[in-house]
Amino acid sequence: MILIEDFLKNINTSTVVRSNIPLGLGMGFPMLNIMGEHLLVSVFYYRSVLRPGDQTLLMPPEYQLSVDYPSGKLVTFTSLRLNPVYQKVAFDKPVGTFRHEAIQNLEREQYQEKKQNLFALMNKLIAFLGDEGEFGAGEEQEMSDLFTLMTEPSLHMFYQAMAPQFYQRFIRK
16 A cells, blocks of 8 residues: 555656646645545645745645545646636635644644654555555544644635545544
8 A cells, every 4th residue: 555645745746746736836735535436635736935933824725636546647637726616716815824823833843743643544544445454433533633733724615625525524623
C-alpha cells in the first residue's frame, strides 16, 4: 500500500500539477471520496501571502483535483475561478490566516507531529477501505479531532464542497 504522504508527493510532482498549477500554490489537506469501486484522493491548491508576525494570509483555493488511489490517474481537475458555484468568491482577497487560533501556539515540531499522526490515521482508513486492516470508532474520533484541528476553519467551505461525506464525518463544525 502506498502511504498517503508518498501519494501526495506523487501528485505534486505529476505532469498534470507541474503543467497546470502555478508555482507557489500550496496543497490543502487531502480528503477521501468513494466513487463506485474507486477511492479518490481530492486536494485543492491555494495561494498564501507571507506577513510579519507569523500571520500568513490564505487566499481562496484556485484549483481542485481528484486522483484515483492507488493508480494516480487524474479523475477531475477544476479551476474554481471558472466554476459558477464560486462566482461570488473574491479570489484576490484573503479568507483567513495560518496559523488559526486552535494551532497558533503549537511549535513547528508539534504541528508536524500532529500532521504525521493525521496521515497515519488516513493510512489506516485507506487500508481498512481496501480490506487490509481495522479502523475503529476510537481511530475515527482521533482522526476527526486532528482533521478539525489541522484544517483552517476559513477553508472549511471548500473542503465541504470537495468531499461532502468526508467533511461531514471528519470535520466538526
